[in-house]
Amino acid sequence: MALQSAAATAGRVEQLFEETEQEHITRENSNFSAFEADMPKLANRFNFSWKDNISSYLGRKNPFFDYVNPETDYVWILDTTAYRNRIGRWHAEFVAAYFVKNSGKDLSQIVAWVSEKIGLADDEQARATVAKRLQPFADQILPAHAVDIDLLGLNARLGPSGRDGISSDVLAIPGNDYKDGQVMSFKAVNAEATPFNITFAKSKGYAILSDVDDTIKKTLTSSPVGILKTTFAEEPEPIKGMPELYKHVNQKLNEPVFFYLSASPYNLYPFLRNFRQQYYPNGSMILRDASWMNLAGLLANLTQGTEHYKVDRIEKIHDWFPKRKFIFIGDSTQTDPESYGEAYRKFGKWIGAIYIRKVTGVAEMDDGQKNNPERFEKAFKDVPRDVWYVFEDAQELYAKIDALPEIK
Template sequence: MSVEPATVMASQAKQKFQENKEDKISGASGNFKEFDKECTMPVFANRFRFSFKDNLSSYLGSRNPFYTTVDPKTDVVWLFDNTAYQNNFGRWKAEFVAAYFRKDTGKDTSEIVAWISEKVGLAKGDKAEDTIAERVQPLLDSILPAHSVNIDLAGVSTRLGPSTRDGISSDALTFPGTNYSDKQTLTLKAINADATPSSTIFASPTGWAIISDVDDTIKKTLTADPIGILKTTFVEEPEPIKGMPELYKHMTQALDNPAWFYLSASPYNLYPFLHGFRSLYYPPGTMILREASWMNFAGFFANLNQGTQAYKVDRMRKIHEWLPRRKFICIGDSTQTDPESYGEMYRKHPGWIGAIYIRKVKGVAGMDEEHKNDPDRFRKAFKGVPESVWYVFEDPSELYAKVDALTKS
């Protein structure tokens, strides 16, 4: 079994994804800069309180020889679901991402709970404050750099990590043996650690696959409005976009259970929340979230709204490396840079993307609908992309016939 470093999420702290035109329009129309000025309290400083040894050695990244194995009494690990692919030699590989935290270190949630409650208009003592506290907790617990965890990889004890300065490890591992098949699912668990299990879905080199945005594509998030983001992320029960669960179920059946990738600009700290939502409404798949290093809520909003095109194209390049012969469908919405991201990726790898579907979002506070839904915007975004490939829809029912037609082409 071979091990090599991988970088879908772990290296993102070193990458600077600059704002483009669409990011600036989104930020301006949603008045994010003014909102950021009100939310710079350093409530997340505790996330970066770790030992001198871990702090210093973490600069060595995944090659750190001074790492510490997680302690199940004091540490917790999230193992992220992933997709296995075959390399040029036919061996099955996958990228294993894990996030490391010190348990119960972000105990005082009262300040941030009160701030969110005030912003969204909750009365003091509202029962929704318990929901806010629960969801904000993963953003407050201290991250753990320079740590590792062992997993049972198909009967072989295998180390993940050590984690980087951002408390994340990312390792490309080759599965032992060859007895695996397309669409197989394997549950992986940590050894002697308090860790969530993960699922690996095996995807053969050919067939269909889908890259889906999350926020305002399959989940109501109101990304154009900072208050809307607070409500839908920390207060309300997550709500699917009407008609999208049914569409994705139809796609699963029509395309013979394709490989699914959920690509979001949301920070990885929301993984349990978003994974639970996805599990309720949508097909299993790999959820790729953005690594985030910030110490106040201004950074949280910047993470959602800055450099999203460069970030998404960078992640899609990695997926292309894994499955270059699969035919992909890309699904997104008009609130941010999905059209530009998918258009750029199509031009980089002609023929890899078989269809692009963009949901036209309407009626969201803080969204410049006149620009975001302007036909000229879509024509520019999809310059060089055949008109038969991309389609802007309002009702998911518009896509059923288009998906069925793909299976006959």
């Protein structure tokens, strides 16, 4: 997996990608830079051994790695989707994030800061929720480590992790007799790690690529305070009508494979996975591979480099499923129109439809620029007009989904 992240140092976020026009509008209108500069710095998450520090640059070829210790370490293994390669064998990309247990011990300062910024009442239970969700941003990451998984009776190694405490491995899956849409659960070996699912998807049929933040989940990505409130304090809230729409899509298109592509960092994986399980069809959650040493990185992830990141991930999905017919669903707060338009210009009729939710009535969002018809015309230049559609109410899409041609 090509790693794309911004480094956060001394309370300042450094861009690795030039800000796009839409990102500049968002960040300037809500003064993200000043807000990020004021955010307290978390404990040093890069306080690992000299050996791990140096050898982490070697990636998977690192001969000096260690296996995770179940007593001191924990691993998140992300759900994945298996695909057939050119010779018909099943493969999948396995992504894992490695941490040292309870290493971010003193969260009181950052909890107090977040609580003050979002106007949280002096409620012990509410602050405990903030602390729990902040923990993955504070725990020390773990480079140069690996974990074994039980892959249908065979031990397969994931990792070792790179400098960001993340590993990505494409592995062959034993066996061949899997049904389209079949979901199987797997576990790690001798490690404290999240169980994970593999969804098997054959080469043909429909597929859905959905944005998460402000498309299916209220995140308020146009506001730094809104991001903090919806991420750390509030119960995650689905966008009105979208769970019902996705249920209809799942039924009407014969259980298509789902990919949920978010600009959020992997630190939010359990939070977002639980939300998806509660409201939306099964599918792989694709998040940005960055483990931040500063909370400002969360805001940067959601507002900088998103177009480049999403197009890169879409290209990877295309490599896995070039014969699937994809439906893209996003919103107008970030760069979904620009990302999806660029993807169509690259891959053409591989994308059967693009639906963009027009977000309105959000504080600190410049509706006039974000929802300007000229913006959409520019983003979807050379994309046929009958392919893309901007909607405000999920009900508008039922007839369009029903009219999609059947794939045999």
